[in-house]
Amino acid sequence: MKITHDEIRHVARLARIEIPEDQFDKLAQDMENIVDMVAQLQQVDLSDMELNLSAQCNIFREDEPMPSMPREAVLQNAPAKEAGCVLVPRVMEE
Protein backbone atom coordinates (compact mmCIF):
# COMPACT_ATOMS: atom_id res chain seq x y z
CA MET A 1 0.00 0.00 0.00
CA LYS A 2 1.31 3.40 -0.99
CA ILE A 3 2.04 5.78 1.85
CA THR A 4 2.19 9.38 0.69
CA HIS A 5 4.31 12.19 2.04
CA ASP A 6 1.09 13.88 3.17
CA GLU A 7 0.23 10.83 5.27
CA ILE A 8 3.70 10.78 6.81
CA ARG A 9 3.32 14.48 7.62
CA HIS A 10 -0.16 13.91 9.14
CA VAL A 11 0.88 10.92 11.30
CA ALA A 12 4.09 12.64 12.42
CA ARG A 13 2.04 15.64 13.55
CA LEU A 14 -0.33 13.39 15.53
CA ALA A 15 2.67 11.66 17.16
CA ARG A 16 4.47 14.97 17.87
CA ILE A 17 7.54 13.86 16.00
CA GLU A 18 9.41 15.95 13.45
CA ILE A 19 10.59 14.06 10.39
CA PRO A 20 13.19 15.89 8.29
CA GLU A 21 12.10 16.13 4.61
CA ASP A 22 15.14 14.16 3.43
CA GLN A 23 14.01 11.14 5.50
CA PHE A 24 10.49 11.01 4.07
CA ASP A 25 11.27 8.60 1.24
CA LYS A 26 13.09 6.08 3.43
CA LEU A 27 10.44 6.22 6.17
CA ALA A 28 7.58 5.94 3.65
CA GLN A 29 9.29 2.89 2.13
CA ASP A 30 9.88 1.25 5.55
CA MET A 31 6.30 1.92 6.60
CA GLU A 32 4.92 0.63 3.29
CA ASN A 33 6.82 -2.63 3.79
CA ILE A 34 5.56 -2.99 7.35
CA VAL A 35 1.99 -1.99 6.47
CA ASP A 36 2.00 -4.51 3.59
CA MET A 37 3.10 -7.18 6.06
CA VAL A 38 0.41 -6.33 8.61
CA ALA A 39 -2.21 -5.95 5.86
CA GLN A 40 -2.19 -9.77 5.49
CA LEU A 41 -4.74 -9.70 8.30
CA GLN A 42 -7.33 -8.28 5.90
CA GLN A 43 -7.47 -11.62 4.09
CA VAL A 44 -8.80 -13.54 7.10
CA ASP A 45 -12.46 -14.00 7.88
CA LEU A 46 -12.88 -12.98 11.50
CA SER A 47 -16.63 -12.40 11.42
CA ASP A 48 -17.14 -15.17 14.00
CA MET A 49 -14.92 -13.45 16.56
CA GLU A 50 -15.94 -10.96 19.20
CA LEU A 51 -13.80 -8.59 21.21
CA ASN A 52 -13.43 -9.95 24.70
CA LEU A 53 -11.85 -7.13 26.63
CA SER A 54 -13.51 -8.08 29.92
CA ALA A 55 -11.22 -11.12 30.15
CA GLN A 56 -8.28 -8.78 30.73
CA CYS A 57 -9.92 -6.56 33.30
CA ASN A 58 -7.92 -4.95 36.04
CA ILE A 59 -7.70 -6.20 39.59
CA PHE A 60 -8.57 -3.31 41.85
CA ARG A 61 -7.46 -2.61 45.39
CA GLU A 62 -9.28 -0.61 48.04
CA ASP A 63 -9.06 3.13 47.45
CA GLU A 64 -7.46 4.09 50.72
CA PRO A 65 -5.30 7.11 51.45
CA MET A 66 -1.63 6.20 51.72
CA PRO A 67 1.59 8.20 51.96
CA SER A 68 2.72 9.32 48.51
CA MET A 69 6.13 10.22 47.17
CA PRO A 70 7.58 13.45 48.55
CA ARG A 71 7.36 16.45 46.22
CA GLU A 72 11.15 16.71 45.86
CA ALA A 73 11.34 13.08 44.70
CA VAL A 74 8.58 13.63 42.15
CA LEU A 75 10.29 16.75 40.82
CA GLN A 76 13.87 15.48 40.90
CA ASN A 77 13.83 14.54 37.23
CA ALA A 78 11.92 17.56 35.88
CA PRO A 79 14.06 19.35 33.28
CA ALA A 80 12.89 22.76 34.54
CA LYS A 81 11.16 23.66 37.79
CA GLU A 82 10.34 26.66 39.92
CA ALA A 83 8.66 27.09 43.31
CA GLY A 84 7.95 23.36 43.63
CA CYS A 85 6.29 23.17 40.22
CA VAL A 86 7.27 21.95 36.76
CA LEU A 87 8.10 24.88 34.49
CA VAL A 88 6.72 24.99 30.92
CA PRO A 89 6.50 27.75 28.29
CA ARG A 90 3.49 30.08 28.51
CA VAL A 91 0.30 28.37 27.25
CA MET A 92 -2.24 31.19 27.83
CA GLU A 93 -2.42 34.39 25.82
CA GLU A 94 -1.78 37.56 27.82
Next chain:
Amino acid sequence: MELYEKMGYELRELMDKKEVSAREVTESFLARTDAVEGKLGSFLTLLPEEALKTADAVDKKAAAGEKLSPLAGLPIAIKDCICTKDVRTTCASKILENFIPPYDATVVLRMKEQGMPIIGKTNLDEFAMGSSCENSAYQKTHNPYDLSRVPGGSSGGSAAAVAAAQVPFSVGSDTGGSIRQPACLTGIVGLKPSYGSVSRYGLVAFGSSLDQVGPFARCVKDNAMLFDAIAGPDAMDATSARINRTPIAPNLKVGVKGLKIGLPKEFFGEGIDPEVRALIMAAAEEYRKMGAELLEVDLPFAEYALPTYYIVSSAEASSNLARFDGVKYGYRSPNFEDLNDLYFKSRSEGFGPEVRRRIMLGTYVLSSGYYDAYYKRAQLMREKLKQVYNAALDRCDVLLTPTSPTVAFKLGEKESDPLSMYLSDICTVSINMVELPALVVPCGMVNGLPMGMQLIGRKYAEETLYNVAYTFEQTTGLGWVCPTL
Protein backbone atom coordinates in the same frame (compact mmCIF):
# COMPACT_ATOMS: atom_id res chain seq x y z
CA MET B 1 37.64 -23.72 38.59
CA GLU B 2 36.88 -20.07 39.27
CA LEU B 3 33.92 -19.16 41.48
CA TYR B 4 32.22 -17.33 38.59
CA GLU B 5 32.04 -20.60 36.66
CA LYS B 6 29.89 -22.20 39.35
CA MET B 7 26.12 -22.16 39.23
CA GLY B 8 24.18 -19.99 41.64
CA TYR B 9 22.84 -22.95 43.62
CA GLU B 10 26.39 -24.34 44.00
CA LEU B 11 27.61 -21.00 45.32
CA ARG B 12 24.67 -21.01 47.75
CA GLU B 13 25.83 -24.38 49.11
CA LEU B 14 29.43 -23.14 49.44
CA MET B 15 28.25 -20.03 51.28
CA ASP B 16 25.98 -22.06 53.55
CA LYS B 17 28.92 -24.31 54.43
CA LYS B 18 30.98 -21.15 55.11
CA GLU B 19 33.53 -22.23 52.51
CA VAL B 20 33.21 -18.91 50.68
CA SER B 21 31.80 -15.52 51.62
CA ALA B 22 29.32 -13.40 49.73
CA ARG B 23 32.14 -10.87 49.26
CA GLU B 24 34.37 -13.49 47.60
CA VAL B 25 31.55 -14.51 45.29
CA THR B 26 30.76 -10.92 44.33
CA GLU B 27 34.45 -10.09 43.85
CA SER B 28 34.85 -13.08 41.53
CA PHE B 29 32.03 -11.89 39.26
CA LEU B 30 33.28 -8.29 39.40
CA ALA B 31 36.79 -9.40 38.39
CA ARG B 32 35.33 -11.45 35.54
CA THR B 33 33.30 -8.42 34.46
CA ASP B 34 36.43 -6.24 34.54
CA ALA B 35 38.23 -8.74 32.35
CA VAL B 36 35.57 -9.23 29.64
CA GLU B 37 33.31 -6.18 29.66
CA GLY B 38 35.51 -4.31 27.16
CA LYS B 39 34.86 -7.03 24.57
CA LEU B 40 31.15 -7.52 25.28
CA GLY B 41 29.54 -4.21 26.24
CA SER B 42 26.85 -5.87 28.35
CA PHE B 43 26.51 -3.05 30.87
CA LEU B 44 25.39 0.57 30.66
CA THR B 45 26.05 1.20 34.37
CA LEU B 46 28.25 -0.75 36.79
CA LEU B 47 27.75 -0.62 40.56
CA PRO B 48 30.75 -2.46 42.08
CA GLU B 49 30.84 -0.54 45.37
CA GLU B 50 27.13 -0.88 46.05
CA ALA B 51 27.30 -4.60 45.15
CA LEU B 52 30.14 -5.20 47.63
CA LYS B 53 28.25 -3.29 50.30
CA THR B 54 25.27 -5.64 49.87
CA ALA B 55 27.61 -8.67 49.94
CA ASP B 56 29.20 -7.45 53.18
CA ALA B 57 25.76 -7.02 54.74
CA VAL B 58 24.97 -10.62 53.81
CA ASP B 59 28.25 -11.85 55.34
CA LYS B 60 27.49 -9.91 58.51
CA LYS B 61 24.06 -11.56 58.73
CA ALA B 62 25.63 -14.98 58.18
CA ALA B 63 28.24 -14.32 60.87
CA ALA B 64 25.46 -13.38 63.29
CA GLY B 65 23.87 -16.75 62.60
CA GLU B 66 20.81 -15.29 60.83
CA LYS B 67 19.03 -17.42 58.27
CA LEU B 68 19.78 -16.29 54.71
CA SER B 69 17.36 -16.10 51.77
CA PRO B 70 18.02 -18.58 48.93
CA LEU B 71 19.56 -15.89 46.74
CA ALA B 72 21.40 -13.89 49.42
CA GLY B 73 24.88 -12.88 48.27
CA LEU B 74 24.33 -14.00 44.67
CA PRO B 75 24.94 -11.13 42.22
CA ILE B 76 22.42 -9.99 39.63
CA ALA B 77 22.19 -7.59 36.70
CA ILE B 78 19.08 -5.66 35.72
CA LYS B 79 17.93 -4.63 32.26
CA ASP B 80 18.07 -0.85 32.03
CA CYS B 81 14.34 -0.42 31.39
CA ILE B 82 13.56 -1.54 34.96
CA CYS B 83 13.58 1.26 37.53
CA THR B 84 16.24 1.24 40.25
CA LYS B 85 15.98 3.84 43.00
CA ASP B 86 18.79 6.43 42.79
CA VAL B 87 20.45 4.54 39.91
CA ARG B 88 20.20 5.93 36.37
CA THR B 89 17.66 4.06 34.22
CA THR B 90 18.02 4.98 30.54
CA CYS B 91 16.07 2.41 28.49
CA ALA B 92 19.17 2.78 26.25
CA SER B 93 17.58 6.01 25.00
CA LYS B 94 18.94 9.55 24.84
CA ILE B 95 15.55 10.75 26.07
CA LEU B 96 16.22 9.15 29.49
CA GLU B 97 19.98 9.79 29.59
CA ASN B 98 19.78 11.50 32.99
CA PHE B 99 16.71 9.81 34.46
CA ILE B 100 17.20 8.74 38.10
CA PRO B 101 14.10 6.90 39.31
CA PRO B 102 12.83 7.93 42.75
CA TYR B 103 11.58 4.37 43.39
CA ASP B 104 12.43 0.70 42.84
CA ALA B 105 10.50 -1.64 40.56
CA THR B 106 8.80 -4.44 42.52
CA VAL B 107 11.21 -7.04 41.10
CA VAL B 108 14.15 -4.91 42.26
CA LEU B 109 12.67 -4.61 45.75
CA ARG B 110 12.34 -8.40 45.84
CA MET B 111 16.01 -8.85 44.84
CA LYS B 112 17.01 -6.43 47.55
CA GLU B 113 14.90 -8.31 50.10
CA GLN B 114 16.79 -11.47 49.11
CA GLY B 115 20.13 -9.69 49.60
CA MET B 116 21.28 -9.95 45.99
CA PRO B 117 24.21 -7.65 45.15
CA ILE B 118 23.21 -5.61 42.07
CA ILE B 119 26.26 -5.52 39.76
CA GLY B 120 24.78 -3.13 37.21
CA LYS B 121 22.24 -2.16 34.57
CA THR B 122 22.40 -3.89 31.21
CA ASN B 123 22.18 -2.78 27.60
CA LEU B 124 19.08 -3.22 25.45
CA ASP B 125 17.53 -2.07 22.22
CA GLU B 126 16.13 1.40 22.88
CA PHE B 127 12.87 1.02 24.85
CA ALA B 128 13.16 -2.76 24.27
CA MET B 129 12.36 -2.34 20.56
CA GLY B 130 14.60 -4.65 18.60
CA SER B 131 16.02 -8.13 18.33
CA SER B 132 19.78 -7.55 18.33
CA CYS B 133 20.74 -4.89 20.91
CA GLU B 134 21.97 -2.76 17.99
CA ASN B 135 19.25 -0.14 18.53
CA SER B 136 20.81 1.06 21.79
CA ALA B 137 21.64 4.76 21.75
CA TYR B 138 24.85 4.04 23.69
CA GLN B 139 26.66 0.90 22.56
CA LYS B 140 26.37 -2.45 20.87
CA THR B 141 26.60 -5.66 22.87
CA HIS B 142 28.52 -8.63 21.43
CA ASN B 143 27.73 -12.33 21.59
CA PRO B 144 30.18 -14.00 24.01
CA TYR B 145 30.51 -17.04 21.71
CA ASP B 146 31.42 -14.98 18.61
CA LEU B 147 32.17 -11.30 19.10
CA SER B 148 31.24 -10.49 15.49
CA ARG B 149 27.66 -11.57 16.20
CA VAL B 150 24.70 -10.10 18.09
CA PRO B 151 23.56 -11.49 21.45
CA GLY B 152 19.94 -11.07 20.37
CA GLY B 153 17.50 -8.60 21.82
CA SER B 154 16.09 -6.68 23.23
CA SER B 155 17.47 -8.01 26.56
CA GLY B 156 20.85 -8.68 24.89
CA GLY B 157 22.93 -7.14 27.69
CA SER B 158 21.22 -9.23 30.38
CA ALA B 159 21.70 -12.41 28.31
CA ALA B 160 25.35 -11.72 27.38
CA ALA B 161 26.20 -10.87 31.01
CA VAL B 162 24.89 -14.24 32.23
CA ALA B 163 26.28 -16.27 29.31
CA ALA B 164 29.75 -14.73 29.86
CA ALA B 165 29.54 -15.37 33.65
CA GLN B 166 29.71 -11.68 34.49
CA VAL B 167 26.75 -12.45 36.77
CA PRO B 168 24.98 -15.69 37.69
CA PHE B 169 21.54 -14.04 37.37
CA SER B 170 19.83 -11.25 35.48
CA VAL B 171 16.36 -10.04 34.65
CA GLY B 172 15.00 -8.86 31.35
CA SER B 173 11.63 -7.99 29.88
CA ASP B 174 9.79 -9.80 27.08
CA THR B 175 7.15 -8.11 24.90
CA GLY B 176 7.58 -10.29 21.81
CA GLY B 177 10.57 -12.50 22.57
CA SER B 178 13.05 -10.13 24.22
CA ILE B 179 14.04 -12.64 26.91
CA ARG B 180 13.67 -15.85 24.91
CA GLN B 181 15.48 -14.98 21.67
CA PRO B 182 18.66 -13.67 23.42
CA ALA B 183 18.60 -16.63 25.85
CA CYS B 184 18.48 -18.90 22.80
CA LEU B 185 21.28 -17.10 20.93
CA THR B 186 23.60 -17.07 23.96
CA GLY B 187 22.86 -20.62 25.16
CA ILE B 188 21.28 -19.90 28.53
CA VAL B 189 17.91 -20.42 30.23
CA GLY B 190 15.29 -17.65 29.95
CA LEU B 191 11.65 -17.53 30.98
CA LYS B 192 8.82 -15.39 29.66
CA PRO B 193 6.33 -15.89 32.51
CA SER B 194 2.55 -16.03 32.02
CA TYR B 195 0.99 -12.60 31.71
CA GLY B 196 0.39 -11.61 35.33
CA SER B 197 2.92 -13.95 37.00
CA VAL B 198 5.54 -11.26 37.70
CA SER B 199 4.78 -7.66 38.65
CA ARG B 200 5.57 -5.00 36.05
CA TYR B 201 5.50 -2.13 38.51
CA GLY B 202 8.60 -0.08 37.68
CA LEU B 203 9.13 -1.63 34.25
CA VAL B 204 9.07 1.18 31.68
CA ALA B 205 6.03 0.22 29.61
CA PHE B 206 6.31 -0.79 25.94
CA GLY B 207 3.22 -2.88 25.08
CA SER B 208 1.22 -3.13 28.27
CA SER B 209 -0.97 -6.05 27.22
CA LEU B 210 2.19 -8.04 26.29
CA ASP B 211 5.06 -7.00 28.61
CA GLN B 212 6.41 -9.42 31.23
CA VAL B 213 9.56 -9.31 33.37
CA GLY B 214 11.44 -12.60 33.60
CA PRO B 215 14.66 -14.32 34.74
CA PHE B 216 17.89 -15.37 32.99
CA ALA B 217 20.34 -17.92 34.43
CA ARG B 218 22.81 -20.56 33.23
CA CYS B 219 20.81 -23.59 34.35
CA VAL B 220 17.19 -24.50 34.97
CA LYS B 221 17.49 -24.68 38.77
CA ASP B 222 19.04 -21.20 39.05
CA ASN B 223 16.40 -19.79 36.74
CA ALA B 224 13.63 -21.33 38.87
CA MET B 225 15.22 -19.91 42.04
CA LEU B 226 15.06 -16.40 40.61
CA PHE B 227 11.50 -16.91 39.34
CA ASP B 228 10.47 -18.06 42.84
CA ALA B 229 11.91 -14.84 44.25
CA ILE B 230 10.32 -12.35 41.83
CA ALA B 231 6.96 -13.97 41.01
CA GLY B 232 3.77 -13.48 42.96
CA PRO B 233 1.01 -10.95 43.54
CA ASP B 234 1.75 -7.24 43.83
CA ALA B 235 -0.81 -4.65 44.80
CA MET B 236 1.14 -2.08 42.74
CA ASP B 237 0.36 -3.87 39.45
CA ALA B 238 -3.34 -4.15 38.63
CA THR B 239 -2.61 -6.94 36.13
CA SER B 240 -0.62 -9.09 38.55
CA ALA B 241 -2.34 -12.43 39.12
CA ARG B 242 -3.40 -13.08 42.69
CA ILE B 243 -1.90 -16.57 42.86
CA ASN B 244 0.15 -17.80 45.76
CA ARG B 245 2.72 -20.31 44.56
CA THR B 246 4.86 -22.82 46.34
CA PRO B 247 8.55 -22.49 45.44
CA ILE B 248 9.48 -24.43 42.31
CA ALA B 249 13.29 -24.70 42.61
CA PRO B 250 13.45 -26.92 45.73
CA ASN B 251 10.92 -29.35 44.20
CA LEU B 252 12.24 -29.86 40.67
CA LYS B 253 11.58 -33.37 39.35
CA VAL B 254 13.19 -35.47 36.64
CA GLY B 255 10.72 -37.48 34.56
CA VAL B 256 8.47 -36.96 31.55
CA LYS B 257 6.91 -40.42 31.32
CA GLY B 258 3.47 -40.14 29.74
CA LEU B 259 3.84 -36.41 29.21
CA LYS B 260 2.28 -35.22 25.97
CA ILE B 261 4.56 -32.91 23.99
CA GLY B 262 2.99 -31.14 21.01
CA LEU B 263 5.06 -30.22 17.95
CA PRO B 264 3.17 -27.48 16.08
CA LYS B 265 3.99 -28.06 12.44
CA GLU B 266 3.62 -24.36 11.64
CA PHE B 267 6.83 -23.73 13.62
CA PHE B 268 8.93 -26.20 11.67
CA GLY B 269 8.23 -25.01 8.13
CA GLU B 270 9.75 -22.54 5.74
CA GLY B 271 11.96 -19.83 7.16
CA ILE B 272 13.47 -22.06 9.85
CA ASP B 273 17.09 -22.93 9.16
CA PRO B 274 17.25 -26.70 8.41
CA GLU B 275 20.04 -27.26 10.95
CA VAL B 276 18.03 -25.48 13.66
CA ARG B 277 15.00 -27.57 12.77
CA ALA B 278 17.07 -30.78 12.97
CA LEU B 279 18.44 -29.83 16.40
CA ILE B 280 14.97 -29.10 17.82
CA MET B 281 13.64 -32.36 16.35
CA ALA B 282 16.56 -34.19 17.96
CA ALA B 283 15.58 -32.67 21.33
CA ALA B 284 12.00 -33.89 20.80
CA GLU B 285 13.37 -37.34 20.02
CA GLU B 286 15.31 -37.27 23.32
CA TYR B 287 12.04 -36.61 25.14
CA ARG B 288 10.44 -39.54 23.33
CA LYS B 289 13.27 -41.79 24.49
CA MET B 290 12.64 -40.60 28.05
CA GLY B 291 9.04 -41.76 27.80
CA ALA B 292 7.17 -38.68 26.60
CA GLU B 293 4.58 -38.95 23.86
CA LEU B 294 5.13 -36.71 20.81
CA LEU B 295 2.07 -35.36 19.01
CA GLU B 296 1.92 -33.31 15.85
CA VAL B 297 -0.48 -30.42 16.46
CA ASP B 298 -2.02 -27.75 14.27
CA LEU B 299 -1.92 -24.09 15.14
CA PRO B 300 -4.05 -22.59 12.38
CA PHE B 301 -3.65 -18.85 11.83
CA ALA B 302 -0.14 -18.98 13.35
CA GLU B 303 1.17 -17.21 10.25
CA TYR B 304 -0.84 -14.12 11.23
CA ALA B 305 0.84 -13.79 14.62
CA LEU B 306 3.64 -11.53 13.38
CA PRO B 307 1.44 -8.92 11.67
CA THR B 308 -0.98 -9.00 14.61
CA TYR B 309 1.89 -8.49 17.02
CA TYR B 310 3.34 -5.51 15.14
CA ILE B 311 -0.05 -3.80 15.08
CA VAL B 312 -0.82 -4.37 18.78
CA SER B 313 2.68 -3.67 20.10
CA SER B 314 3.25 -0.56 17.98
CA ALA B 315 -0.17 0.83 18.84
CA GLU B 316 0.44 0.33 22.57
CA ALA B 317 3.97 1.71 22.27
CA SER B 318 2.79 4.87 20.53
CA SER B 319 0.35 5.40 23.37
CA ASN B 320 2.78 4.49 26.20
CA LEU B 321 5.59 6.62 24.82
CA ALA B 322 3.36 9.70 24.65
CA ARG B 323 4.48 10.34 28.25
CA PHE B 324 7.95 11.36 27.04
CA ASP B 325 7.20 14.98 26.32
CA GLY B 326 10.11 16.90 27.83
CA VAL B 327 7.98 18.18 30.72
CA LYS B 328 7.99 15.99 33.84
CA TYR B 329 11.18 13.99 33.31
CA GLY B 330 13.61 13.05 30.58
CA TYR B 331 15.28 15.11 27.89
CA ARG B 332 14.00 18.62 27.08
CA SER B 333 15.26 20.28 23.90
CA PRO B 334 16.89 23.66 24.58
CA ASN B 335 15.49 25.10 21.32
CA PHE B 336 11.73 25.60 21.31
CA GLU B 337 9.25 28.36 20.56
CA ASP B 338 6.18 27.26 22.49
CA LEU B 339 4.80 24.24 24.38
CA ASN B 340 3.84 22.31 21.26
CA ASP B 341 7.25 22.94 19.77
CA LEU B 342 8.84 21.73 23.02
CA TYR B 343 7.02 18.39 22.59
CA PHE B 344 8.07 18.05 18.93
CA LYS B 345 11.71 18.99 19.48
CA SER B 346 12.24 16.99 22.69
CA ARG B 347 10.72 13.82 21.23
CA SER B 348 12.41 14.13 17.83
CA GLU B 349 15.85 14.75 19.33
CA GLY B 350 15.40 12.22 22.15
CA PHE B 351 14.06 9.11 20.38
CA GLY B 352 16.19 6.99 18.00
CA PRO B 353 15.09 5.89 14.50
CA GLU B 354 13.49 2.52 15.39
CA VAL B 355 11.46 4.03 18.25
CA ARG B 356 10.29 6.85 15.97
CA ARG B 357 9.34 4.28 13.32
CA ARG B 358 7.26 2.22 15.78
CA ILE B 359 5.55 5.31 17.17
CA MET B 360 4.71 6.34 13.60
CA LEU B 361 3.38 2.87 12.76
CA GLY B 362 1.36 2.73 15.99
CA THR B 363 -0.09 6.17 15.43
CA TYR B 364 -0.93 5.23 11.83
CA VAL B 365 -2.83 2.03 12.74
CA LEU B 366 -4.76 3.85 15.46
CA SER B 367 -5.56 6.91 13.36
CA SER B 368 -9.02 7.73 12.13
CA GLY B 369 -9.96 5.69 9.06
CA TYR B 370 -7.52 2.86 9.77
CA TYR B 371 -8.54 1.78 13.27
CA ASP B 372 -11.07 -0.86 12.17
CA ALA B 373 -8.85 -2.18 9.40
CA TYR B 374 -5.81 -2.68 11.60
CA TYR B 375 -6.14 -2.39 15.35
CA LYS B 376 -9.61 -3.89 15.71
CA ARG B 377 -8.80 -6.76 13.34
CA ALA B 378 -5.60 -7.42 15.27
CA GLN B 379 -7.56 -7.66 18.52
CA LEU B 380 -9.96 -10.15 16.93
CA MET B 381 -7.05 -12.18 15.58
CA ARG B 382 -5.56 -12.19 19.03
CA GLU B 383 -8.75 -13.78 20.40
CA LYS B 384 -8.60 -16.34 17.59
CA LEU B 385 -4.98 -17.20 18.46
CA LYS B 386 -5.92 -17.68 22.13
CA GLN B 387 -8.55 -20.23 21.10
CA VAL B 388 -6.07 -21.99 18.84
CA TYR B 389 -3.35 -22.24 21.50
CA ASN B 390 -5.74 -23.28 24.23
CA ALA B 391 -7.13 -26.03 21.99
CA ALA B 392 -3.59 -27.32 21.33
CA LEU B 393 -2.82 -27.24 25.05
CA ASP B 394 -6.02 -29.15 25.79
CA ARG B 395 -4.46 -32.03 23.84
CA CYS B 396 -0.87 -31.62 25.10
CA ASP B 397 0.89 -30.72 28.34
CA VAL B 398 3.49 -28.56 26.62
CA LEU B 399 4.40 -27.43 23.11
CA LEU B 400 7.98 -27.68 21.86
CA THR B 401 9.20 -25.30 19.14
CA PRO B 402 12.31 -23.50 17.87
CA THR B 403 12.97 -20.11 19.53
CA SER B 404 14.81 -18.38 16.74
CA PRO B 405 14.79 -19.35 13.05
CA THR B 406 18.60 -19.05 12.89
CA VAL B 407 21.66 -18.90 15.14
CA ALA B 408 22.95 -15.47 16.19
CA PHE B 409 23.39 -13.25 13.13
CA LYS B 410 26.27 -10.88 12.41
CA LEU B 411 26.29 -7.33 13.74
CA GLY B 412 25.00 -5.05 10.99
CA GLU B 413 23.45 -7.90 9.02
CA LYS B 414 19.81 -6.85 9.53
CA GLU B 415 20.24 -3.32 10.81
CA SER B 416 19.19 -1.48 7.65
CA ASP B 417 16.08 -3.57 6.99
CA PRO B 418 13.52 -3.35 9.82
CA LEU B 419 11.29 -6.01 8.28
CA SER B 420 14.01 -8.69 8.20
CA MET B 421 14.77 -7.87 11.84
CA TYR B 422 11.06 -8.30 12.70
CA LEU B 423 11.08 -11.77 11.11
CA SER B 424 13.64 -12.99 13.67
CA ASP B 425 10.80 -12.87 16.24
CA ILE B 426 8.53 -15.19 14.29
CA CYS B 427 8.70 -18.05 16.84
CA THR B 428 8.17 -15.95 19.94
CA VAL B 429 5.65 -13.11 19.38
CA SER B 430 2.48 -15.20 19.45
CA ILE B 431 3.15 -16.39 23.02
CA ASN B 432 2.90 -12.85 24.40
CA MET B 433 -0.40 -12.35 22.61
CA VAL B 434 -1.89 -15.51 24.10
CA GLU B 435 -0.49 -14.72 27.58
CA LEU B 436 1.14 -18.14 28.07
CA PRO B 437 4.48 -18.94 29.77
CA ALA B 438 7.45 -20.06 27.65
CA LEU B 439 10.84 -21.29 28.78
CA VAL B 440 13.94 -21.42 26.58
CA VAL B 441 16.59 -24.04 27.35
CA PRO B 442 19.87 -24.72 25.54
CA CYS B 443 19.70 -27.88 23.42
CA GLY B 444 23.04 -27.94 21.61
CA MET B 445 25.13 -26.04 19.09
CA VAL B 446 24.74 -25.25 15.41
CA ASN B 447 28.05 -24.43 13.70
CA GLY B 448 29.68 -23.73 17.05
CA LEU B 449 26.94 -21.31 18.15
CA PRO B 450 24.43 -21.95 20.93
CA MET B 451 20.80 -22.80 20.22
CA GLY B 452 17.84 -23.21 22.54
CA MET B 453 14.40 -24.76 22.27
CA GLN B 454 11.17 -23.14 23.40
CA LEU B 455 8.75 -24.96 25.73
CA ILE B 456 5.28 -23.40 25.90
CA GLY B 457 2.86 -24.26 28.71
CA ARG B 458 -0.65 -23.61 29.94
CA LYS B 459 -1.31 -20.31 31.67
CA TYR B 460 0.43 -20.14 35.08
CA ALA B 461 1.93 -23.64 34.55
CA GLU B 462 5.52 -22.41 34.90
CA GLU B 463 6.28 -25.33 37.22
CA THR B 464 5.53 -27.87 34.46
CA LEU B 465 7.89 -26.04 32.10
CA TYR B 466 10.69 -26.02 34.66
CA ASN B 467 10.29 -29.76 35.35
CA VAL B 468 10.24 -30.62 31.65
CA ALA B 469 13.33 -28.47 31.02
CA TYR B 470 15.11 -29.82 34.10
CA THR B 471 14.52 -33.37 32.89
CA PHE B 472 16.17 -32.55 29.56
CA GLU B 473 19.12 -30.80 31.16
CA GLN B 474 19.77 -33.54 33.72
CA THR B 475 19.30 -36.41 31.27
CA THR B 476 21.22 -35.11 28.25
CA GLY B 477 23.87 -33.10 30.10
CA LEU B 478 23.41 -30.34 27.53
CA GLY B 479 23.57 -26.77 28.79
CA TRP B 480 25.74 -23.76 29.41
CA VAL B 481 29.42 -23.90 28.52
CA CYS B 482 31.67 -21.09 29.78
CA PRO B 483 32.83 -19.08 26.73
CA THR B 484 36.53 -18.39 26.21
CA LEU B 485 37.00 -14.64 26.09
